[in-house]
Amino acid sequence: MSASIDSAANEMVDKKSEILFERPHALTDAITNYCPGCSHGIVQRLVAEVIDELGIEGETVGVCPVGCSVMAYDFYSCDMVQAAHGRAPAVATGLKRVLPDSVVFAYQGDGDLASIGMAETIHAATRGEKISVIFINNAIYGMTGGQMAPTSLPGQVTQTSPYGRDTETAGYPIRVCELLSTLDGVALAQRVTVDSPKNVRLAKKAIRKAFEYQIQGLGYSIIEVVSTCPTNWGFSPSDAFEWMRDNMLPYYPLGIYKDIKAAKGEQ
């Protein structure tokens, strides 16, 4: 390479070296265990971006219970606690009561939050526990290989509902945001998705609000992210979003189910 070309290249680098995209500081460089096209990667990144923007990494403790997200303790740069299946809200309660000035979030899947951990969820919510819960609803148990979840749709075929979820025997899916929005301790209950750049931005805004409400001491916040599981659904990532839009969103409409500040006319 000649000297003149070299210096021209350097000049170009100097002019263009503004960083436009990088890994948030709140994420480590660990390689995640998520399948290609899974929504976890997007949502986990959004949480990390919010932690960065609020400048709270040093005061934040995350709780990751059993499910696909259980190894998130390796993915976040803040202090992390792995919890038993369904118990994240109780573990987060213990953390937050000892560390009232810290920011405590729990990152839970649908089997964890709405099945084995429903009691912990409802009671943390009704106590108005000042924690932020990120809830991944992909209508299936991902880590164990695709079993029926409490949020699996009527007729949905899974490993443990091979003929489709029969509501006569397996009952109906639970709409978590609607359920929790009836509780006085809940500050924010919002359902979002991450299937488009617009929706990703909306989801991030909601996650940020959930953290802000915690910092303001307003109560329990939950952001339900209607998500995909391409691997266990048996679709490509883009077909999975298509299936989600056609089947999940009608059952789980996006929107704000409770916002304590909006209700008080503060927003």
Added chain:
Amino acid sequence: MVEKVLMKGNEALAEAALRAGCRFFFGYPITPQTELAAYMAKRMPKAGGVYLQAESEVAAINMVYGASAAGARVMTSSSSPGVSLKGEGISYMIGADLPAVIINVQRGGPGLGGIQPSQADYWMATRAAGHGDGHVIVFAPSTVQEMADLVASAFELGDRYRVPVMILADGMLGQMMEPVALPEPIDSRSLPEKEWATNGHGGKRTHNIVNSLYLVAQQLEDTVVERSQRYARIKDEEQLAETYLTEDAEVVLVAYGAAARISRTAVAKARELGIKAGLIRPVTLWPFPVDTIETVIPVAKSFLTVELSMGQMVEDVRLAVNGRSPVSFFGHTGGVIPTPDEVLVAIQKAAMGEQFDLVPYHTRLTGGAR
């Protein structure tokens, strides 16, 4: 001299925890430990701490898990059926190396059982506090004074070895009132900092992780082996037992908690009859005080274990004695309390050198061996 106050055992446990620097209590109502939770509910807010009535035993132990991860001295209390439910959380605490104090004021079982005093959870406490390869340290008080004294030891050992510690009491000790000299309160700010705690890194260190998951088999084995080395140290250094008239004892009773109180009276009665009886009272059930058993082996001609169960600790006594003398058992269960005279009959039988298991109906109806 420290002034003594008259207190229930359950209240002494609670007050001693506060004095040991515990400011976080998570529990769920169950008889016969209720006074403990009620005491905490009253005192904690005034002491600047947190009392939280959880939605379940499962939630309570997981709140303890979270509070311990945050670095706090934390306690929960329950009674037998409730401790079964806590088993999951205890196992996770063992796996994540989290200290905490767990009180079990035992009642009769299995199932809902009854609400009368019992020692039927010895196996659960010493063998299977939860799934997996692991142990909790188990203390067994036998007086209200000891209820108070052992709480501080429980917090100290828990923090030192990073293991959960159980205090295995029973409904009799929990409900009875005795004079107690309460320990001096410690300043919790004087406790050493827990460098492993997940309390926010503050930009001053890399992130801490509290975790019990190891998907690589070798890593899991390594952590379990490391923990077992701590268990070995605990077995070496933390065995605790009280002896009573054992120096020349030919019949050595082994009993803990409420059963030890009854056995002590029976030993005194046996001495009046000219039988050289003595008593070993384990204060730690895990580690089991095998060293103390060893000290009496040269003189002892037979052992008699007395429990409020169908015979659980007797297995540990038999392991410690290892066939060198007969080890017999006498017990009542379900909340039935043996009388000293019943124990005396068993001592007389043991003095004749045979090994037997005396369980309730045999004792009452036939008095015979099983």
